[in-house]
Amino acid sequence: MGLPADVETTGATPLEILIQRARELLPEEGVITDRARLRTYECDGLAHYRVTPALVVIPETAEQLAGIVRCCAEQQIPYVARGSGTGLSGGSLPHAEGVLVVTSRLRAIKEVRRDDQRAVVEPGVINLDVTRASTPDGYYYAPDPSSQQVCSIGGNVAENSGGAHCLKYGFTTNHVLAAEFVTAEGEQVRLGGDAPDSPGYDLLGAVVGSEGTLGIVTEVTVRLVRLPEKVVTLLVGFDSTDRAGAAVSAIIAAGIVPAAIEMMDALAIEAAEAAVACNYPDGAGAVLVIELDGPATEVDAEYADVVRLCEETGAFELRTAQTPEERVLIWKGRKSAFAAVGRISPDYIVQDGVIPRTALPEVLRAIADLSERSGVRVANVFHAGDGNLHPLVLFDDAVPGAGEAAEAVSRGILDLCLQHGGSITGEHGVGADKAAHMPKMYAAEDLDTMQLIRCAFDPDRISNPGKVFPTPRLCGERPGRRQGAHPLQEAGVAEVF
Amino acid sequence: MTDMDIRQMGAFDEHHPPDSDLLGDCVHCGFCLPTCPTYVLWGEEMDSPRGRLYLMKEGLEGEPMSDSMVQHWDSCLGCMSCVTACPSGVRYDTLIEQTRAQVERNHRRTPKEKALRALIFSIFPHPKRLRAMRGPLKLLQRTGLDRRLRSTGLLDRMAPHLAAMERLAPTITDADPLPELMPAVGERRASVGMLTGCVQGAFFPGVNAATARVLAAEGCDVVIPPSQGCCGALSVHNGREEEAQTYARRIIDTFEDAGVDHIVINAAGCGSTLKDYARLLADDPAYAAKAEAFEAKVRDIAEILDELGPVAERHPLDLTIAYHDACHLAHAQGVRSQPRALLRGIPGVELREIAEGEICCGSAGIYNILNPEPARELGERKARNIVATGAEVLVTANPGCLLQVASSIAAQGHRLGMAHLVEVLDASISGSSPEELRTRTI
Numbered sequence A: 001m002g003l004p005a006d007v008e009t010t011g012a013t014p015l016e017i018l019i020q021r022a023r024e025l026l027p028e029e030g031v032i033t034d035r036a037r038l039r040t041y042e043c044d045g046l047a048h049y050r051v052t053p054a055l056v057v058i059p060e061t062a063e064q065l066a067g068i069v070r071c072c073a074e075q076q077i078p079y080v081a082r083g084s085g086t087g088l089s090g091g092s093l094p095h096a097e098g099v100l101v102v103t104s105r106l107r108a109i110k111e112v113r114r115d116d117q118r119a120v121v122e123p124g125v126i127n128l129d130v131t132r133a134s135t136p137d138g139y140y141y142a143p144d145p146s147s148q149q150v151c152s153i154g155g156n157v158a159e160n161s162g163g164a165h166c167l168k169y170g171f172t173t174n175h176v177l178a179a180e181f182v183t184a185e186g187e188q189v190r191l192g193g194d195a196p197d198s199p200g201y202d203l204l205g206a207v208v209g210s211e212g213t214l215g216i217v218t219e220v221t222v223r224l225v226r227l228p229e230k231v232v233t234l235l236v237g238f239d240s241t242d243r244a245g246a247a248v249s250a251i252i253a254a255g256i257v258p259a260a261i262e263m264m265d266a267l268a269i270e271a272a273e274a275a276v277a278c279n280y281p282d283g284a285g286a287v288l289v290i291e292l293d294g295p296a297t298e299v300d301a302e303y304a305d306v307v308r309l310c311e312e313t314g315a316f317e318l319r320t321a322q323t324p325e326e327r328v329l330i331w332k333g334r335k336s337a338f339a340a341v342g343r344i345s346p347d348y349i350v351q352d353g354v355i356p357r358t359a360l361p362e363v364l365r366a367i368a369d370l371s372e373r374s375g376v377r378v379a380n381v382f383h384a385g386d387g388n389l390h391p392l393v394l395f396d397d398a399v400p401g402a403g404e405a406a407e408a409v410s411r412g413i414l415d416l417c418l419q420h421g422g423s424i425t426g427e428h429g430v431g432a433d434k435a436a437h438m439p440k441m442y443a444a445e446d447l448d449t450m451q452l453i454r455c456a457f458d459p460d461r462i463s464n465p466g467k468v469f470p471t472p473r474l475c476g477e478r479p480g481r482r483q484g485a486h487p488l489q490e491a492g493v494a495e496v497f
Numbered sequence B: 001m002t003d004m005d006i007r008q009m010g011a012f013d014e015h016h017p018p019d020s021d022l023l024g025d026c027v028h029c030g031f032c033l034p035t036c037p038t039y040v041l042w043g044e045e046m047d048s049p050r051g052r053l054y055l056m057k058e059g060l061e062g063e064p065m066s067d068s069m070v071q072h073w074d075s076c077l078g079c080m081s082c083v084t085a086c087p088s089g090v091r092y093d094t095l096i097e098q099t100r101a102q103v104e105r106n107h108r109r110t111p112k113e114k115a116l117r118a119l120i121f122s123i124f125p126h127p128k129r130l131r132a133m134r135g136p137l138k139l140l141q142r143t144g145l146d147r148r149l150r151s152t153g154l155l156d157r158m159a160p161h162l163a164a165m166e167r168l169a170p171t172i173t174d175a176d177p178l179p180e181l182m183p184a185v186g187e188r189r190a191s192v193g194m195l196t197g198c199v200q201g202a203f204f205p206g207v208n209a210a211t212a213r214v215l216a217a218e219g220c221d222v223v224i225p226p227s228q229g230c231c232g233a234l235s236v237h238n239g240r241e242e243e244a245q246t247y248a249r250r251i252i253d254t255f256e257d258a259g260v261d262h263i264v265i266n267a268a269g270c271g272s273t274l275k276d277y278a279r280l281l282a283d284d285p286a287y288a289a290k291a292e293a294f295e296a297k298v299r300d301i302a303e304i305l306d307e308l309g310p311v312a313e314r315h316p317l318d319l320t321i322a323y324h325d326a327c328h329l330a331h332a333q334g335v336r337s338q339p340r341a342l343l344r345g346i347p348g349v350e351l352r353e354i355a356e357g358e359i360c361c362g363s364a365g366i367y368n369i370l371n372p373e374p375a376r377e378l379g380e381r382k383a384r385n386i387v388a389t390g391a392e393v394l395v396t397a398n399p400g401c402l403l404q405v406a407s408s409i410a411a412q413g414h415r416l417g418m419a420h421l422v423e424v425l426d427a428s429i430s431g432s433s434p435e436e437l438r439t440r441t442i
């Protein structure tokens, strides 16, 4: 790839050229090269993977961002997008020779169009801020990851994030209508449109959940949902996860789709209690947080059914939030649970796997077995309604071997999910962490097909390389045939695993 | 390992480096980011709590103390909003104080920075000198500032701050000195010692007088030792550990002699420091135990009034009030519900919440003098949110906050009454008209 004419090429390395270009394009404080500062960006929410990036840029406009990507393409420098850095799969883990493109200054809510039920936002806008901006008009943004107070919409799009209320309302992908997108060649394109569906291939659909491997989203049009007429939040205590699981199955089987059904086991309750004093039922082996929303008459009818079903399956305590404050406190316990585990264990791994809901009791028992056999504690928090488990594997890194033991348990849990016909990730993404698990879930042909799509967007593989795919193969290579070494591989330019 | 080895290994020396166990509590979840005022302003990891903690960790891991590290720690307002937000219980307050003391010892500041800091610390913790500054511009001009000082830009930076103080406290007719004892009205329910504070004492003597009256009305014998000195808050927040310890010992001695049940403070910034004396003096065998006993007695005025429960009659005040959480009260001491409950206890008062209530107003001790730009931006943001409530009176519990938002509100061309919580209670108990509070504008 040729160098552009306007850049001095006298002996400067590609990185130096990029830095010079970044300084021309961005305000001074938007270009970070100082080592101590660079290091604060070396990890995301999965802090045990760390790589110091060669350069960090914080653009203030989509044009600046596109200019940086263009220069990366010219200079063949890998880049990684980063929003709020809360990802739990190492998705925004930097590249040592690459640039980290941070969207935290692209945070304007450009429009809230009440009548169209749309908001147009920049990628660095915090998820909860979209809701805050639209509630005065009677609307909100439905996908609500537990990290909603901090994670960015760009990160949500990249991870196709979900949350407690996605059971009823769907994941990010169901709420994104259009996006401005910077391709790996630095071109600014528009995907999707205002209409609910666009003809032709669903390119927007491909970008949602692509974890930054296809390019960087610079503007997102999201759907806003009408605030429900009535919301009822219940906190239900059971003496075991088996009973709580039975209640979940009974509720769904009765044809009720609650806005959310979340389960926490005893250890997770202990952590949340220590963090936010949420006052969950004493001595509970499991709690369910159940939320019903919609038109008042419908909610009232469902409420009566849910109460009855919980009692029939053995609930020993049932509380209904009477005030908005009580509702917030019930949710606070659930939403702080991950980070709160820091209170009961020095280190932990947040796992994310999916199983068919019906397999819940069985898988939970198997996890308990695994935990007992290995002596590694596991706290369970999950979106029970759609079978998305978040086991928290606790360990103390200061104890030799504890980290490895925890890793083994964590991997074992994923295997359990796969054995039961589930998936290796529900919402946290594959990132750097689970790339190695992809072949367990997909055949080589499936992965090859995904690679073809990736190559169509990013032929040089500079957009978040090394994530998602276990075998980052070359785009020129014909899928399915791995014979001998590729010439580039022989030349040491690229690797084929 | 020798002192030198450690210093060569990283940013910190061996005298209380940031505690690695406490740092280990940070799980890097980022929940603290959106409540951090500097992150809200600049959107950079290094100027977020998570980033500042990471810089500490880098320092422990062997990175030398660089100018950039210090710059990011310096720009922390110490508002402790991150402590409230953190689900993992990270003690950022302790960690940043440990770090600041290290910075003061191990980082070479430029002569200009040094001069600015030296001047501030020769004025602020000294009530008398501070009072003398009330005619600040005149004074600064008359004392024949030499050119070096002028080059620090101090005059420019202090001027708005002091000018605001002046405007805000127009009634400072060297208020009658407080008596050493104000006896309880009616049945005696407690004996309390009252701290008068530096800025509070110098610029808002009315607040101290109101505090004493309200306490007495609620059945407290109020002991007010005359020469108390500074509590050391500014010194602690700026890494001047030894200076802070000296102040703390003096305060402890003073109040030990007074023999009271509780020690009451009406300035949030001082309160959070008083409640941390045990840690400040932990290494001093002569004072460690005394400091613990002292700390256990300290109460913010809102806490003590809430604990005691009202006995004095509240007369109605027809007022809409916006209550502003001072960071050092809400975040550092967790006092949020008590002031609101006390205000709601006054018939006629309508309380309004301020949007983005958890974000600092930019005052933060002397932060607004050392970092005028971000302080101004935060002040403007806060002022907009306050004005949007449409309330008639702004109530808070910290003198610095009042000074800070007063000038921003005025700059935006709005008028709002401003009062300390106790002044509102005092007005209600004494049955005075709400008009006075409503018109106490700047």
Ligand SMILES: Cc1cc2nc3c(=O)[nH]c(=O)nc-3n(C[C@H](O)[C@H](O)[C@H](O)COP(=O)(O)OP(=O)(O)OC[C@H]3O[C@@H](n4cnc5c(N)ncnc54)[C@H](O)[C@@H]3O)c2cc1C
Residues within 6 Å of the ligand: A044, A045, A080, A081, A082, A083, A084, A085, A086, A087, A088, A090, A091, A092, A103, A123, A144, A145, A146, A147, A150, A151, A152, A153, A154, A155, A156, A157, A158, A159, A160, A161, A162, A163, A164, A211, A212, A213, A215, A216, A217, A218, A338, A339, A427, A428, A464, B028, B029, B030
């Ligand atoms: C305590 C805690 C709880 C969580 N709970 C949930 C939960 O309930 N549900 C859930 O789904 N997730 C959850 N997460 C994970 C995480 O918050 C989400 O994955 C979130 O969407 C990440 O957003 P971010 O802004 O932090 O992105 P980052 O972590 O910065 O980046 C995540 C990925 O997105 C890419 N990316 C970021 N911005 C862009 C962009 N503009 N264009 C293209 N790619 C981009 C990055 O390259 C990376 O691959 C939780 C995390 C934590 C720490």
Ligand code: SF4
Residues within 6 Å of the ligand: B035, B036, B037, B038, B039, B048, B049, B052, B075, B076, B077, B078, B079, B080, B081, B082, B083, B092
């Ligand atoms: S104390 Fe305030 S300014 Fe400092 S890091 Fe915490 S939130 Fe930010």
Ligand code: SF4
Residues within 6 Å of the ligand: A339, B025, B026, B027, B028, B029, B030, B031, B032, B033, B049, B050, B053, B082, B085, B086, B087, B088, B089, B090
């Ligand atoms: S909220 Fe607490 S644990 Fe999370 S990043 Fe901030 S300080 Fe660390």
